[in-house]
Amino acid sequence: MASLPDQFNDLEPFIEWSLPNERARNAKRVASPIEEIAKFYETMVPRTEAILEYLDRFELGKLPEREQRLMNLMLALAEVANAVELYKNPAVIDGFDPKRLLLMHER
Amino acid sequence: MGTSHVTHWTEAHPELDRKPLPIARLMSPEFFALERERIFRRCWLKAAREEELPRPGDFVVRDLPICNVSILLMRGKGGDARGFYNVCSHRGNRLSREECGHRQSGLMTCKFHGWSYDFSGRLVGVPDEENFFNLNKDAHGLKPVATETWNGFVFINLDPHPRQTLRDYLGAVIGEVEGYPFGSIPFSFGYAEDLRCNWKLCVDAQIEGYHVAFLHRHSLGDVHLGDVNPFCHPLEVSLFGPHLRGSYPGYGNWSTPVRDITTRVENRWSMGRLFGFSDFKTFPRGLNPTRSENWAFDVYFIFPNLWLGLFNGFYFTHEMWPTALGTTRQETRMYQPLPRTHSERFTWEYQKALNRDVWLEDLSTLESTWEGVSSGVVKEYVLQDNEVLLRSFYRSVERMADGQ
Numbered sequence: 349m350a351s352l353p354d355q356f357n358d359l360e361p362f363i364e365w366s367l368p369n370e371r372a373r374n375a376k377r378v379a380s381p382i383e384e385i386a387k388f389y390e391t392m393v394p395r396t397e398a399i400l401e402y403l404d405r406f407e408l409g410k411l412p413e414r415e416q417r418l419m420n421l422m423l424a425l426a427e428v429a430n431a432v433e434l435y436k437n438p439a440v441i442d443g444f445d446p447k448r449l450l451l452m453h454e455r
Numbered sequence: 456m457g458t459s460h461v462t463h464w465t466e467a468h469p470e471l472d473r474k475p476l477p478i479a480r481l482m483s484p485e486f487f488a489l490e491r492e493r494i495f496r497r498c499w500l501k502a503a504r505e506e507e508l509p510r511p512g513d514f515v516v517r518d519l520p521i522c523n524v525s526i527l528l529m530r531g532k533g534g535d536a537r538g539f540y541n542v543c544s545h546r547g548n549r550l551s552r553e554e555c556g557h558r559q560s561g562l563m564t565c566k567f568h569g570w571s572y573d574f575s576g577r578l579v580g581v582p583d584e585e586n587f588f589n590l591n592k593d594a595h596g597l598k599p600v601a602t603e604t605w606n607g608f609v610f611i612n613l614d615p616h617p618r619q620t621l622r623d624y625l626g627a628v629i630g631e632v633e634g635y636p637f638g639s640i641p642f643s644f645g646y647a648e649d650l651r652c653n654w655k656l657c658v659d660a661q662i663e664g665y666h667v668a669f670l671h672r673h674s675l676g677d678v679h680l681g682d683v684n685p686f687c688h689p690l691e692v693s694l695f696g697p698h699l700r701g702s703y704p705g706y707g708n709w710s711t712p713v714r715d716i717t718t719r720v721e722n723r724w725s726m727g728r729l730f731g732f733s734d735f736k737t738f739p740r741g742l743n744p745t746r747s748e749n750w751a752f753d754v755y756f757i758f759p760n761l762w763l764g765l766f767n768g769f770y771f772t773h774e775m776w777p778t779a780l781g782t783t784r785q786e787t788r789m790y791q792p793l794p795r796t797h798s799e800r801f802t803w804e805y806q807k808a809l810n811r812d813v814w815l816e817d818l819s820t821l822e823s824t825w826e827g828v829s830s831g832v833v834k835e836y837v838l839q840d841n842e843v844l845l846r847s848f849y850r851s852v853e854r855m856a857d858g859q
Contacts, residue, residue, distance in 0.1 A: 430808060433713060440812045442816075
């Protein structure tokens, strides 16, 4: 079985960005070369409206497995957007180490 | 960058002076001991939000390492949240080891010998009670801490006899933000950090806009800078006793692909709609106090360590909790409407990452500034007019620590 919904299976090469939480997504962002991040970003952006339109047919928090993986790709896009759009760099430039943040949220 | 304009905040407050601000003494171990006794043991301190303990049987623990105490806030049946020292009256064991929770039984029980207390702090159960010697349980309830609530913020005061009520302590701030819907805006996300710096550096970094044009130049700098105001001069500053306000400008937004998508979702969602005000006329008096068309948000700093950033429709807080002279636990909490759809959840994630990245910029200078200050190399701050609130903050700290 494909890991993403059929109409989005062209995103399969980026499946390693489908990570379950902020810490994992941020860790992958800051450990990836900016070229790799930009490739993921540039592939995702043109698909974003279609993906959100599709995912909004499901109740929030009640996604089947394949749809959840697709949603996790979107959350990874949200994570890396600043790296591409603002910093042109994987991490915040001269920023505090995000690994030192203690997260208070589970959402 | 356009031409700047000269501001005159300091002129309105001659008592704050214009000379360099001596800080060496304020960063000394001797002074830290005074802060402990005369600021953190005497001022009202925010301990929780009411939403954290909405039901009878709910409790929240707030540790105050600087004072070497842990406070247990409990909500009893039909009552306000009440604060007690988180210490069993028997032999001093920590009563709750959980940070928060709920007791269906309405009892808190010590894990050492099973002494139990109800949520009004009364000692109600002592195992093997017959073998104590005329034990009067009424005399051995939990030790209470003064607790008062303002707009859902639960404050405690370690002074056995607080010199002021919370309302008197907050003073004019209360009227300024009357009507802001704190209670309707839920907790959304938050971060905490253990920092190697004095707590006052965390405060002083957040009560001026001078850093925005440079420290935030990669991120949201441009949002708060305009041709007429390239250095993020505040629209207004006010002092309310030791408490402070700075009103900060906004001049637009930037357009990038993901930001634009989230902005479209946001416009359909709730920012400035569900919990926001429709126009300036409906704002509390102290929200956008100058009624500027270029207003972004107001900072209210509640002395000594609660920072509120109030926007139209959401707010966030910083709390700066000293753990030692050179270490601080800083906590940041965002309150905003919660996502209801996957589009909104995506937008929420984007905004969270953006705020977090901006905070990573803010956090990046604190420890390196402490190096310069604690080494004694920098003995005074050279401050410009738009850093006037630092003068007020440090003056309040010094006066209070000196017992004035």
